[in-house]
Amino acid sequence: MKKLFITLWVASLAMPTLAQNKATVNAEGATVTINRHIYGHFAEHLGRCIYGGFYVGDNNKTIPNKNGVRLDVVDALKKMKIPNLRWPGGCFADTYHWKDGIGPKAKRPKIVNTWWGGVTEDNSFGTHDFLNMCELLGTEPYLAGNVGSGTVQDLSEWVQYVNFPSNSPMSNLRQQNGRQKPWNVKFWGVGNEAWGCGGNMKPDYYANIYRQYSTFMNSQVGTEKIFRIASGASSDDFNWTETLMKNIPGSMVEGVALHHYSVFGWGENAKGSATEFTETDYAHTMNEALKMDEFVQKHSDIMDKYDPKKKVALVVDEWGAWYNVEPGTNPGFLFQQNTMRDAVLAGATLNIFHKHAERVRMANLAQAINVLQAVILTDGPKMLLTPTYHVLEMYNVHQDATMLPVDVKADEYKVGEYKLPAVSVSASRDKAGKTHISLVNIDAGKPQTITVNLKGISAKSVSGRILTSAKVQDYNTFAQPNKVKPAPFSGAKLTGDELTVTLPPVSVVVLEM
């Protein structure tokens, strides 16, 4: 009897569940665009993100590079279609004095990176290096200005240095440093985490300071105004958003930021290992990640009160998973591995951003290389793509497509105290008329089947790609860089306007119709 029970139980683990999960894609009347800028990234002077990650030095003869920027990285990020890149921080931004990073490299001052590891920052990667790198990547720069320890004049002059065409002290200085044309930078952050590392300010104090700084950030990019982003709330600090929206006139702000990390706790070593975790730990991380939906909704509701026409964007300019650093690495470098857990987290989070595309028009995964939930890891000349990279590359079909609202009724995935939706879904239609549906099976224990009603989509065929692996703990290493990589997917069946999809445990699928 006991043997029969165990046999049935084991068989049930291997079998797809009955199709309980249901979704309806509503194509009719869809008008909201998924702004490509929600696929943005973040590069801070932190650990090996810039030095060793993006930049290996102008005189490096062993790693192929252009002006010190690694070409393997450029190639990978272009394939992923990176739309924007935030720099130079993070916390570092509020210690950064941009004039330290221009002019002859040998003459640039060396400073101590007080936030991240106390290492020497020689300023060899500065404004020209970053903005030229963005041109090489075909990505839009997003510069984060120093409000915490800088001055209004410094930030105002940085705007002039990079954006004024000619005949001003700052454009003349830029030209002396070898760059004739302005770079025309549109995205500007006015400080970072002003409630914390950016100056420990109270919201009403920051709102006033913001007004002062933004007044002097007076530049156009072509015919457009620059896009100024106020330092935003952390996770559920709704009072921060309320105070900013109440006190900053709409004419002075184009975006309000939000940061949300999926983390167990902020104590040292309280964050758990990036690779050695239980299914309960996985569910805990996903529970934190899925809070993004509620946070974005509530911050948006507050913004709606003051800005019902949704002119001001919600900019989630730091998001992702944060674990303990890899054993033996500098605790100030935030270097962590990246598993299928992170791929599922990325897929589900991007689906949340799609759902809120009307208000969330920009976001930045933290961070691009060798730091936190990175898309690329490097080790000297070696480079690998993480499972998170593959999700962002697979999802890039949604960039600038029309969001198709999806109603999802998902089964429950229950682990210990955590009750999560088993699947997450989003959809869009691109300019060529192709519909893409992204599906994530969050359930680590069993496959999930979902039926998707395609209202108003006359699909003739379906094809797709899948990212999955035997275990949620699987990841890529320099010895095995392709252990986790996308593969063709044949688990979707189209019958009339109904799609039935069976998703293996912890998988991310993108379908094209």
Ligand code: AHR
């Ligand atoms: O991304 C790492 C750090 O996290 C950033 O510097 C800061 O803004 C946040 O607290």
